[in-house]
Amino acid sequence: MRKILVIGAGKSASFLIKYLLNKSTEENLHIIVGDINIQNARKLINDHENGQAITLDVFSSHSRHDAIENADIVVSMLPARYHIEVARDCITYGKHMVTASYVSKDMEELDKAAKNKGLVFMNEIGVDPGIDHMSAMKVIDDIRSKGGKMILFESFTGGLVAPESDNNLWNYKFTWNPRNVVLAGQGGAAKFLQEGTYKYIPYNRLFRRTEFLEIEGYGRFEAYANRDSLKYQSAYGMDDIKTLYRGTIRRVGYGRAWNIFVLLGMTADDYTIEDSENMSYRDFINAFLPYSHTDSVELKFRHALKIDQDDIVWDKLEELDLFSKTKMVELKEATPAQILQKILMDSWTLEDDDKDMIVMYHKFGYQLNGEMHQIDSTMVAKGDDRTYTAMSKTVGLPVAIATLAILNEKITTPGVQIPIHKEVYEPILNELEDFGIKFSEKEVPYLGYNPLNV
Secondary structure (H helix, E strand, O other): OEEEEEEOOOOOOHHHHHHHHHHHHHHOEEEEEEEOOHHHHHHHHOOOOOEEEEEOOOOOHHHHHHHHHOOOEEEEOOOHHHHHHHHHHHHHHOOEEEEOOOOOHHHHOOHHHHHHOOOEEEOOOEEOOEHHHHHHHHHHHHHHHOOOEEEEEEEEEEEEEOHHHOOOOOOOOEOOOHHHHHOOOOOOOEEEEEOOEEEEEOHHHHHHOOEEEEEOOOEEEEEEEOOEOOOOOOOOOOOOOOEEEEEEEEEOOHHHHHHHHHHHOOOOOOOOOOOHHHOEHHHHHHOOOOOOOOOOHHHHHHHHHOOOOOOHHHHHHHHOOOOOOOOEOOOOOOOHHHHHHHHHHHHHEOOOOOOEEEEEEEEEEEEEOOEEEEEEEEEEEEOOOOOOOHHHHHHHHHHHHHHHHHHOOOOOOOEEEOOOOHHHHHHHHHHHHOOOOOOEEEEEOOOOOOHHHO
8 A cells, every 4th residue: 555644633634534534435545643742643644554653752763763764755833943853854765755844944955956856845745825826827827818018916815704603702622732822923024025016014014004805705804914925926927016905814803902912912923921830810910000009900000001991892801801810821931822722712713613623815916919808716615614714624624635636646757846837736626625615716807007107
């Protein structure tokens, strides 16, 4: 049997493993799932005859080497920073590799070695990055095939809670790594192109510089800018484009409320709080506020952040039990961001029957035959429950489909790459439609930058 090694059995791996197991008999596959906690792997294998759970410690070279050498292809579902050790082993043992994560500088440096050995190292084949690349390039290639010239491209993605499970004032629950949500937007100003001009948004203003989106059937959303919208400008062949913007989708009002945490300093991750394990949530909040022997923590908070008592933002903050005297941090030498994450997980963790939702929206503006045109493309996918989430579906299925395509030599171009070429994106997008992951595209009046009027 052909052996597929999946390293990591976390939240995004459920649909990936389910797909491969469902295909295992007809495709002659043996699916090996390795995780530091073998129970996680066993849960997803679910006693399937063509599945095997193993304990795999990525920090143990012996454990890692044995598993990789024994496989025909390797899928890494580890946190992004751990992919590189797996990748180097794949070079050593001559194994193809698939990940859903961004291509790191270290990964890029393996391109020549992968090509020399004829290995496909497919990266950024999840949802964002992944489905966003593939769905965008499908439309962009189609526009160019007609002789059109791209003028504007905007792309937005959000991992959200589905309407039927939306029962908090933030209209949000964690559908992926909570730490990444808390740290979103840090590490430099967001940068993008708008009507031929470079624009920058520093972190302290990021969540107040939002724009509104309408998704048919799902209402209004807001979006804030991703850190680097220009990252794929050359890869997409859009060096002369006038507007290029990538953003993250949330429900309207989220950004204004989240900005309170930013202003207070609660998302900082570069220092630790003394005696944090003995703090109540209220003590943590008070640590960021001026001393007063008369005013309550709530009064100081509202005064410092200029929040009226009848403001919906205040209701959102109270809903999180931020001012609880009895709920304890219980984290030793924790950063503010780590403490905030713990507080939010109390309220924003999916319940067993909760459904999540992925929303993706692309806007394409192009010039054709002397006229300006616009195509809007949208996709909404819902999860089944807290295990088989929309997030795990839209991350895991493209990974699984690409893995099988590489194993079956339908994707053969070697090297470190992302899924922006037709041989990759076309069959994957077609198969994703069978799972309800389908884009709705329509022509709308062009509303953006018009070079014909300049």
